[in-house]
Amino acid sequence: MKDRPIYLDHNASTPLLPEVIHAMLPFLKNHYGNPSSNHPYGQTGKKAIEDARLRLATLLNCNSEEIIFTSGGSESNNMAIKGIADLHSSGHIITSVIEHPAVLEVCRYLEKKGFSLTYLPVDESGLVNPDSVLKAIRRDTILITIMLANNEVGSIQSIRDIAQIAHENKCLIHTDAAQAIGKIHVDVRDLGVDLLSVAGHKMNAPKGVGALYIKNGIEISPLIHGAGHEHGLRPGTENVLEIVGLGTAAELFHNDEDEIISELKERGDQFWNTLKAALPEVQLNGSFDHKLPNTVNAYFPGIDANTLLDNLPDIAASAGAACHADSAEPSHVLKAMGFSNERILGSIRFSVGRTTTVDDIDSAVLKIAESYRHLSKNHKTKLVLSDFSDIRLTQYTHGLGCACKIRPQNLEKLLEKFKALPSEFTQVGFETSDDAAVYRLNDEVSIVSTVDFFTPIVDNPFDFGCIAATNSLSDIYAMGAKPLFALNIAAFPEKRLPMSVLEQILTGAQEIAQKAGIPILGGHTIEDNEPKFGLAVTGAVHPDKIWRNTGALPGDALILTKPIGLGILATALKRGLLSDNTKKQIISIMSTLNSKAADIASHYPVHACTDVTGFGLLGHIWEMLGNGTVSAAIQYSRVPVIPNTIDMIRRNIIPGGTDANLEYLEDKIAWKKTISKITKILLSDAQTSGGLLFAIPEPFADQMVKELQKNGIPEATLIGYFEKTEIPKIYVAD
Numbered sequence: 001m002k003d004r005p006i007y008l009d010h011n012a013s014t015p016l017l018p019e020v021i022h023a024m025l026p027f028l029k030n031h032y033g034n035p036s037s038n039h040p041y042g043q044t045g046k047k048a049i050e051d052a053r054l055r056l057a058t059l060l061n062c063n064s065e066e067i068i069f070t071s072g073g074s075e076s077n078n079m080a081i082k083g084i085a086d087l088h089s090s091g092h093i094i095t096s097v098i099e100h101p102a103v104l105e106v107c108r109y110l111e112k113k114g115f116s117l118t119y120l121p122v123d124e125s126g127l128v129n130p131d132s133v134l135k136a137i138r139r140d141t142i143l144i145t146i147m148l149a150n151n152e153v154g155s156i157q158s159i160r161d162i163a164q165i166a167h168e169n170k171c172l173i174h175t176d177a178a179q180a181i182g183k184i185h186v187d188v189r190d191l192g193v194d195l196l197s198v199a200g201h202k203m204n205a206p207k208g209v210g211a212l213y214i215k216n217g218i219e220i221s222p223l224i225h226g227a228g229h230e231h232g233l234r235p236g237t238e239n240v241l242e243i244v245g246l247g248t249a250a251e252l253f254h255n256d257e258d259e260i261i262s263e264l265k266e267r268g269d270q271f272w273n274t275l276k277a278a279l280p281e282v283q284l285n286g287s288f289d290h291k292l293p294n295t296v297n298a299y300f301p302g303i304d305a306n307t308l309l310d311n312l313p314d315i316a317a318s319a320g321a322a323c324h325a326d327s328a329e330p331s332h333v334l335k336a337m338g339f340s341n342e343r344i345l346g347s348i349r350f351s352v353g354r355t356t357t358v359d360d361i362d363s364a365v366l367k368i369a370e371s372y373r374h375l376s377k378n379h380k381t382k383l384v385l386s387d388f389s390d391i392r393l394t395q396y397t398h399g400l401g402c403a404c405k406i407r408p409q410n411l412e413k414l415l416e417k418f419k420a421l422p423s424e425f426t427q428v429g430f431e432t433s434d435d436a437a438v439y440r441l442n443d444e445v446s447i448v449s450t451v452d453f454f455t456p457i458v459d460n461p462f463d464f465g466c467i468a469a470t471n472s473l474s475d476i477y478a479m480g481a482k483p484l485f486a487l488n489i490a491a492f493p494e495k496r497l498p499m500s501v502l503e504q505i506l507t508g509a510q511e512i513a514q515k516a517g518i519p520i521l522g523g524h525t526i527e528d529n530e531p532k533f534g535l536a537v538t539g540a541v542h543p544d545k546i547w548r549n550t551g552a553l554p555g556d557a558l559i560l561t562k563p564i565g566l567g568i569l570a571t572a573l574k575r576g577l578l579s580d581n582t583k584k585q586i587i588s589i590m591s592t593l594n595s596k597a598a599d600i601a602s603h604y605p606v607h608a609c610t611d612v613t614g615f616g617l618l619g620h621i622w623e624m625l626g627n628g629t630v631s632a633a634i635q636y637s638r639v640p641v642i643p644n645t646i647d648m649i650r651r652n653i654i655p656g657g658t659d660a661n662l663e664y665l666e667d668k669i670a671w672k673k674t675i676s677k678i679t680k681i682l683l684s685d686a687q688t689s690g691g692l693l694f695a696i697p698e699p700f701a702d703q704m705v706k707e708l709q710k711n712g713i714p715e716a717t718l719i720g721y722f723e724k725t726e727i728p729k730i731y732v733a734d
Contacts, residue, residue, distance in 0.1 A: 006364045007316045008271075010353030011151050011179060011295060014204045016245070017354070023248040024206070027241040035238050036229070045240040052247020056198070059250040061187040062213055068230045069243050072210040073178035073199030074102035075223070077145075079212050079233070080174045080195040081106045083220030084143045085115060091142035092116040094171075096128050097336040098155075099147055103176055107145075116140070125287035126155030126337050133162050137169045144173045148191075149180035152333040152349055153286035154295030156184065163192035172218065178202050178210070182253050183264060183292050194218050200242065204354060205249035209242035260354060265293035267352040271361045272296045278369040285334060285347055296350045297334075302495070303375050304529075305348045311371045315364055318349045342529065375496075393456035393464055393501075393531060394574040427546060428479075433623045434549050435475035435610055438541070446543045450475035453489045453534025457570045457688050458587055461501045465508025465533060466591040471613065471689035472535035473516055477598035478611040478692055480547035481539035483516055488523025491532040505533050516593060545602075549610035550626035554724035556607055557701035558632060561597040561708060562589055562691025563715045564617050565645030568681075570688065571655045572648045582644050589642070590689035597692050597716070600707050604700050612690030616661040618683045618730055620693060621720075622668055625728040633731045634720035636679055645685075649678045657686030665730075672733045683732065691715075695722060 007015070027048065033041025035049055050064070057064040070076045081103065085091065095107050097119045111117050118136045120128050128146055137144075144166045149156045159175050166173040174195035180186055182203025188196055196213040200206055214220060214233075226235025253260060275282055275298065285297040300308055305319035330344040339347075352361070427446055428438035436450035452472040456464045469486075476483045488509065492502045502525075513520050513535075520535070552558075569586050572578050578586075594611060601609070610620050617639070621632050661684040671680065696704060701718050708716035 005314050005316055006360045006367075008350045008352060008356070008360075008364060009316045009318055010356070011154075011202070011292075011349065011351035012318055013201045013207065014182070014353050015355055016206060017204045017249065017252060019252055020205060020245045020248045024241055024245045027244055031240070035240055036227070045238070048240055048244050048247075049238055052243045052250075055247040055251040055254070056211055059181070059186075059254040060196070060198075060213055061189050063216065065231070066188075066213055066216055068212045068214060068233050069238060069246075070210045070212055070234055071208055071239070073100070073176065073197050073202070074210075076178075076197035076199070076210045076212040077102040077174075077176055078106055079220065079223050080197060080214075081110070081143065081145055082223060083233075084172060084174070084195075085110050085113075086221035087219065088142050090114050090116075090140070092118065092138050092140045094118045094120065094133060094136050094141060094144045094146075096120045096122060096146050096157075098122050098126060098150055098152075098333045099145070100151060100176055100178070103145055103147070120146075122155070122336055124337050125290060126150055126153045126285075126333065127287070127290060128157055128162070130158050130161040130165055134165050134169075137165070137171060141169070141171050144171055145175070146173075147176040147179070148186065148196075149177070149184065149292050150333060151179045152331060153297045153337070154179075154292035154351075155286050156180070156290050156292065159191050159193060163194075167192065179292065182249070182260075183294055184261060185257060188213055188215070195220075198246075200246040200249065203246075203249050203253060205246040206242040209239055209246045211246065261293060264352065264354070267356050267358075267361065268292075268294045268296060270358065271350060271352055271365065272298075274361060274365045275368065278365055279372055282372075285337070285339065285343075292351075294352045297347060298350065299339075299343050299347045300372055301346060303372060304345055304496070306345075307496075308368075308371060308375060309348065311375060312367055315367060317351075319347070345529070393459050393461060427543065428548065433626065435478040436481075436539075438479065438546055440543045444542065446541050446546065448476055448479050448481040448539040448541055448546075449537070450479075450539075451489065451534065451536040453491075453532050454688070455530060455532050457590070458573065458583075461504035462508040463587050463591070464531075465505035465510075466512050467508075467587070467689050468505075468533045469509035469512035469535055470591050470593055472537050473512070474594045474611040474613075474689060474692075476537050476539040477594040478547065478549070478609050479539070479541060480545055480598065480602065480606065480609065481541035483518045483537050483539040485518050486513055486520045486535040486537045488520055488525070489532075489534050489536060490523065490525040491528035491530070492525060493529055493531060494527055496529075497531065501531075505531075509533070509535065512591070512593065516595060547606050547609040549608055549620070549623050551608040552624050552630050552632075552695035552722045553607050553697075554630055554722055555698050556630075556695040556722040557698045557718050558621070558634070558720040558722065559694040559696065559701060559705060559708075559716060560612070560617070560640065560691050560719050561594065561694075561713050561716045562592070562612070563640035563642045564612065564685060564687060564690065565642035565682065566590060566688055566690060567616075567655045567658055567686040568645050568648050568653055569642060572644075572653045575653065577648070577651075577653065578644070582642075586642060594692050596711060597708060597713055600711060600713075601692070601694055601696075601704065604694075604696050604704050606694055606696055608695040610693050612687045612693060614657055614686045614688070615664075616658065616684040616686055617690075617693075618665055618669060618732075619661050621730055622665065622728075624693065624695060624722075625730070628728050629724065630722045631725035631727075631729045631731060632720055632722055633733070634683075636675065636683065636732060636734045638717055638719045639683070640715040640717050641682065645682060646678060649681050654681055655686055658684055661686060668728075669730045669732060672731075674734050675732055679732075679734070 035045035178199035198211040200209040334344040
């Protein structure tokens with residue numbers, strides 16, 4: 001068995017070959033001249049670029065002047081598609097539903113600009129039917145862009161046939177060949193394409209370099225405007241170092257192409273055959289005969305892909321495409337192929353490469369088979385209540401906590417269609433954005449009812465139960481009410497996790513309920529593919545003392561009781577990036593009831609209150625502006641932030657819910673020009689079990705903050721004010 005991790009993710013990125021490194025070194029150490037300069041230093045670089053251009057052109061069977069160097073496959077795709085579209089005021093573009101985001105996102109962008117798009121379906125093998133291309137062509141079709149080989153399942157499209165159809169109908173054709181070059185034979189003349197994208201790091205060249213083949217006679221508009229580099233289509237001083245690496249990798253593949261392709265097929269077939277022999281139940285996604293020779297996308301029945309990979313720390317592979325690693329969405333490729341969510345979530349992409357050995361494959365398959373059998377065997381009996389060290393709940397779910405909420409913009413549109421049934425006793429219904437429903441029983445008592453549940457945000461079951469219960473109770477406190485009792489709501493994968501895990505979740509919830517002084521009287525459970533837990537809570541409040549999330553008045557101060565950053569840090573926790581101290585800190589924050597803050601605030605004239613959860617700090621402040629007569633002015637420097645949060649944002653550790661919040665708030669916030677993107681992300685971060693937000697008259701604000709801090713809520717802070725306005729807005733200053 002190997003001590004080092006076994007790399008089976010060559011479709012995500014490939015290692016640099018020794019010859020490539022050797023060729024690049026002189027341009028890292030000695031040859032530093034600008035290739036546009038006429039002196040020998042510059043001309044050394046210029047010659048190296050042209051030599052590399054010729055090597056890549058030789059590999060693709062085109063003229064060297066038809067090669068434009070770029071920063072990678074994404075830029076090449078953008079340059080090709082936007083470059084054609086920019087020459088037209090409108091038009092029709094055809095693509096497929098399984099393209100890389102570097103194509104799909106460009107197409108969606110052009111759709112917003114008025115272009116018409118057709119997204120062609122694929123069959124269960126991931127293949128586009130050329131006849132569907134023919135049927136989709138219109139008089140105004142200006143471009144067809146379909147990838148040569150898919151990055152997830154490896155399906156190889158009939159680009160030659162599609163190109164012929166395109167040209168017969170006077171259409172241009174572009175193909176994203178990023179995943180194909182270096183794995184199969186690619187000849188632009190034989191394919192008949194007009195434009196073709198290349199990515200260096202997919203073919204044992206460096207990251208950050210690529211190329212676009214543009215057939216002689218085809219005109220495109222440049223993405224970047226500047227000097228005349230790369231025939232005026234890609235201005236900017238050339239990346240000589242990496243261009244040399246790309247040219248060398250192209251030459252190495254061209255010199256031994258047949259042997260390399262044969263070896264990749266041998267290794268790919270060996271991996272699949274060995275895996276299938278060890279685990280007959282495993283199934284291949286896609287066609288065995290029409291795919292990249294190195295790619296195996298396998299479905300492991302009954303096991304979540306992330307769970308299996310989490311139990312294989314010595315195997316580097318991808319549950320879906322690497323470019324989708326931050327997304328909570330299932331693979332759009334497998335979905336387009338017609339697979340069920342269960343199959344999609346149970347699928348892993350393995351991709352071998354030129355550095356993969358026979359021993360690597362044998363060792364990897366042995367580990368995979370052992371882990372799969374262990375997970376499939378109901379390892380529940382090996383666990384005791386006090387030992388959950390090998391359970392990582394966050395690996396059993398697609399998202400985390402309140403970050404899994406439906407996007408606010410979608411929820412808003414949906415709820416507009418519904419109104420609560422009329423009742424003289426209803427004081428708060430779902431026609432508002434309040435935290436709970438309120439129903440008046442008599443002149444002295446109103447019932448407050450709420451329900452909240454979500455997927456695991458931490459790995460330990462007991463901690464998850466504590467946090468879920470704390471979060472559910474928060475809605476009662478945010479209405480100014482006292483909780484009376486609660487009911488459990490649990491979804492649990494009893495075939496994948498031991499029931500003792502659910503017992504610990506319930507035990508955690510019970511502990512929080514005891515702290516709140518209420519009983520949990522029952523509940524409801526269902527079997528589900530991923531765990532979810534929360535509470536339905538009933539509380540009571542005087543009919544005249546209800547706090548709503550709207551009602552702030554001009555001159556009110558805005559007070560926050562807990563620091564923000566929980567969504568980002570929880571995402572970092574799932575990826576194993578947090579220190580033990582930070583992990584303990586966020587669990588403590590999320591498990592701390594908002595009861596004390598609510599109790600203290602009850603002695604002040606609260607005009608509005610809400611808690612900070614999935615819509616983020618700014619999203620919940622926006623809800624407080626619901627009556628349309630006030631705006632909020634926030635000072636970022638006053639907002640309490642959990643340590644290490646900013647560092648994680650810089651590392652792009654951002655939950656999907658946070659991105660959705662920022663998009664929703666785009667036209668609702670006036671940012672001071674000095675506010676950074678990092679700050680915008682932080683203030684929109686999807687929290688779980690966050691603090692309370694209070695709007696109280698400014699003369700009471702300092703005293704209330706001091707009392708909160710004195711009574712064990714040290715992060716309580718005055719973060720802004722409400723102002724009279726004609727148009728509601730949130731103003732954010734630093």
